[in-house]
Amino acid sequence: ATKLVRSVMDKPVLIYPDTSVEKAAKLMIEKGLNHLPVIDKEKKIIGIVTSWDVAKAVASGKIGKVEEIMTKKVITTTPDEAIELAAKKMEMHDISALPVVNKDGRVVGIVTSEDLSKLLAR
Amino acid sequence: ATKLVRSVMDKPVLIYPDTSVEKAAKLMIEKGLNHLPVIDKEKKIIGIVTSWDVAKAVASGKIGKVEEIMTKKVITTTPDEAIELAAKKMEMHDISALPVVNKDGRVVGIVTSEDLSKLLAR
Ligand SMILES: C[S@@+](CC[C@H](N)C(=O)[O-])C[C@H]1O[C@@H](n2cnc3c(N)ncnc32)[C@H](O)[C@@H]1O
Numbered sequence: 001a002t003k004l005v006r007s008v009m010d011k012p013v014l015i016y017p018d019t020s021v022e023k024a025a026k027l028m029i030e031k032g033l034n035h036l037p038v039i040d041k042e043k044k045i046i047g048i049v050t051s052w053d054v055a056k057a058v059a060s061g062k063i064g065k066v067e068e069i070m071t072k073k074v075i076t077t078t079p080d081e082a083i084e085l086a087a088k089k090m091e092m093h094d095i096s097a098l099p100v101v102n103k104d105g106r107v108v109g110i111v112t113s114e115d116l117s118k119l120l121a122r
Numbered sequence: 123a124t125k126l127v128r129s130v131m132d133k134p135v136l137i138y139p140d141t142s143v144e145k146a147a148k149l150m151i152e153k154g155l156n157h158l159p160v161i162d163k164e165k166k167i168i169g170i171v172t173s174w175d176v177a178k179a180v181a182s183g184k185i186g187k188v189e190e191i192m193t194k195k196v197i198t199t200t201p202d203e204a205i206e207l208a209a210k211k212m213e214m215h216d217i218s219a220l221p222v223v224n225k226d227g228r229v230v231g232i233v234t235s236e237d238l239s240k241l242l243a244r
């Protein structure tokens with residue numbers, strides 16, 4: 001049987017757009033992760049910020065707010081999507097994580113290329 | 123037949139320890155990647171620096187040289203290692219890339235959890 005995203009997804013760590021890049025970086029280090037979905041006051045997803053975006057801020061010398069560096073057109077998945085499809089989406093967009101969104105549009109998880117790579121470990 | 127690391131590895135982008143964190147970040151953005159093996163003058167691997175380490179530098183407010191933020195005890199693989207073993211190593215150490223080192227100790231590639239995740243895409 002095919003595996004579904006819900007069986008491999010992690011608990012998401014969410015942040016607001018007006019968070020400082022420094023605070024977002026601290027959160028990545030504290031939790032040992034690279035990807036933070038960004039939500040608005042109604043808890044709808046409006047972006048994603050990763051350690052790559054933080055590196056981009058360092059490269060440009062402008063370390064300000066998350067909303068200035070986040071990607072706004074977010075590629076997402078759902079709990080019942082097959083992991084092969086999730087892997088295909090990440091490959092097509094050259095990204096390494098997909099926020100998992102339920103029918104209400106709330107972020108209920110996140111699946112990363114690390115989660116999928118683990119499935120190959122004997 | 124089992125797949126070997128050599129069939130999925132990427133061309134590595136290598137840097138020296140005295141490189142600035144800012145320059146390392148610029149290289150990650152320019153090349154669209156997150157992991158840079160660090161080599162000495164004899165081209166031997168002495169560390170690895172990732173976008174996560176750059177985030178850690180931002181979190182601590184100290185953006186200096188690569189040698190100050192790189193991980194020195196590097197987990198590596200070889201071209202002829204089975205991808206399942208490479209995946210197992212990354213899982214065990216909670217890392218998302220392995221420099222690929224040949225018999226001379228030279229870095230000839232890099233394999234990431236993104237490379238392995240792509241194998242699951244239909
Ligand atoms: C294009 S990738 C390139 C580097 C590498 N492949 C990686 O995934 O880190 C880096 C960019 O992807 C964006 N990104 C990550 N996950 C995303 C997602 N689910 N939807 C849209 N953009 C995403 C990040 O915000 C970042 O700007």
Ligand SMILES: C[S@@+](CC[C@H](N)C(=O)[O-])C[C@H]1O[C@@H](n2cnc3c(N)ncnc32)[C@H](O)[C@@H]1O
Binds near residue numbers: 216
């Ligand atoms: C422990 S991981 C935690 C976050 C996430 N799992 C990831 O891989 O980015 C982050 C740290 O792993 C280190 N690292 C990455 N690849 C490594 C490797 N092949 N050997 C040793 N350390 C490595 C980085 O230098 C960084 O300090």
